[in-house]
Amino acid sequence: MKLVTAIIKPFKLDEVRGALTVLGVQGMTVTEINGFGRQKGHTEIYRGAENAVNFVQKVRIDLVVTSEQADRVIAAIQNAARTGEVGDGKIFVSPVERAVRIRTGETDEAAV
Secondary structure, X not given: OEEEXXXXXXXXXXHHHHHHHHOOXXXXXXXXXXXXXXXXXXXXXXXXXXXXXXXXXXXEEEEEEOOOOHHHHHHHHHHHHOOOOOOOEEEEEEEOOOOEXXXXXXXXXXXX
């Protein structure tokens, strides 16, 4: 099993969710986050004053998939989240040693 974590632009969330639904992904956790990468934030003008915004709003998606699904899930996220602009985000993949569904006690892939 793999934990796929994607950091994407917020307006791309619906497209990513749609692409994952087509693949049969049944669940994900979505968190609104702030951060910065190579773009180092940006400046905004508010009421005539220029303000530095050091953090950019992003969305973090976490999902656990089978090892066989991982490459397809990564490709779907990458294709759906890409704008071609700086700040499109990142995808991280980590191994998952164990998963347990609390309600039923199912473990590993049956719990996913």
